[in-house]
Amino acid sequence: MSKPVIGFIGTGVMGKSMVRNLMKAGFPVQMFTRTKEKAEELLNEGAEWQENPAELAKEADIMITMVGYPSDVKEVYFGNDGIIHNAKEGSYLVDMTTSSPQLAEEIYEKAKERGLHAYDAPVSGGDTGAKQGKLTIMAGGEAEHFEKLLPVFQVMGENVVLQGPAGAGQHTKMCNQIAIASNMMGVVEAITYAETAGLDPKTVLQSIEFGAAGSWSLSNLGPRMIDDNFDPGFYVKHFIKDMEIAIQSADQMELPVPGLKLAKSLYDELSKVGGSNDGTQALYKYYKMKAEQ
Known part of the structure; x- marks a missing residue:
């Protein structure tokens, strides 16, 4: 057939x-x-x-x-x-x-x-x-x-x-993006903390990615951050779009999402300084820039 x-x-x-x-x-x-x-x-x-x-x-x-x-x-x-x-x-x-x-x-x-x-x-x-x-x-x-x-x-x-x-798939994807948004902030902060403390972030990952802190973003995007590889697996501009949809849907349900809104504000700032076509791991660049100011 x-x-x-x-x-x-x-x-x-x-x-x-x-x-x-x-x-x-x-x-x-x-x-x-x-x-x-x-x-x-x-x-x-x-x-x-x-x-x-x-x-x-x-x-x-x-x-x-x-x-x-x-x-x-x-x-x-x-x-x-x-x-x-x-x-x-x-x-x-x-x-x-x-x-x-x-x-x-x-x-x-x-x-x-x-x-x-x-x-x-x-x-x-x-x-x-x-x-x-x-x-x-x-x-x-x-x-x-x-x-x-x-x-x-x-x-x-x-x-x-x-x-x-109909619509349930998109609502589920919003759950996915909400979880990623706050998690990405944690991954970036963990790596920049390790570097500031004088640790080798790759060695740190060997410990923390297999414990309670483990996540897809930590294991897959953490190494890209450390290597300054910001090629897009998923564009910042598209992630911002997703977060906007999730915030609009949450607002319609009168559901507070402070972590999501904070993450979006940081990605908005990253986009303003030229990061919209980078991969989502480029949030690391924004944190590094702020740390050096």
């Missing part, structure tokens, strides 16, 4: 690896991105090109989007030239962008009106997880049709969980 055609929009730091893993697993992939040059590598490896989201949606059995901001999600899904209006009846729409839970619910409702199955399925794991096919995938949508998507998700991730109805 032939595998479903995947339509993929968005080939950034993570999207490129996700497409590559799908092709390696034998899924035919057609794609679109605003700048075709960014897709050339994947096109040379076997992906097919479509000129716009509408044409892509007409060809795909499963549409996957991995774009930057909620505004980008709206642009590719809505309107006469968008995915929802042009997708084949019965096809699946999967937005893997970290976006607004309320927008995910809107996409679901409008897709349902046209006989389409929409899911929000943001991911965690950064560039490394995307390359290795070990992303965590947090999904929201109908349980009835979820099994159809599992073979696709399991190529890109190893921890795939349906969290609940």
Whole structure:
């Protein structure tokens, strides 16, 4: 039995690896991105090109989007030239962008009106997880049709969980980003403390990353900080976007999130001094700069 055609929009730091893993697993992939040059590598490896989201949606059995901001999600899904209006009846729409839970619910409702199955399925794991096919995938949508998507998700991730109805995936991703935000401050402060105390921070990591202080950020981003490697596995500008969404959602629920708001204020300052296109571990640069003032 032939595998479903995947339509993929968005080939950034993570999207490129996700497409590559799908092709390696034998899924035919057609794609679109605003700048075709960014897709050339994947096109040379076997992906097919479509000129716009509408044409892509007409060809795909499963549409996957991995774009930057909620505004980008709206642009590719809505309107006469968008995915929802042009997708084949019965096809699946999967937005893997970290976006607004309320927008995910809107996409679901409008897709349902046209006989389409929409899911929000943001991911965690950064560039490394995307390359290795070990992303965590947090999904929201109908349980009835979820099994159809599992073979696709399991190529890109190893921890795939349906969290609940539409929007639940995005709410879960907000929980993820809230936990990361405060944790990142702790990781940076621990490393800068070690350095200021005259310790070798790499040796310090050998002790603390396996105890109660252990975390993904400490083990994976701590070494990058120490090596002054601020290449983006996940952009600062996108993390700020995520924190904004989480704060807005928390405010709607009248939930105080002081740690999240503090973290966002520090990342805002980092962005102002030119760090928006760095990886999230670049918060270390901001702390170092403040310590030297």
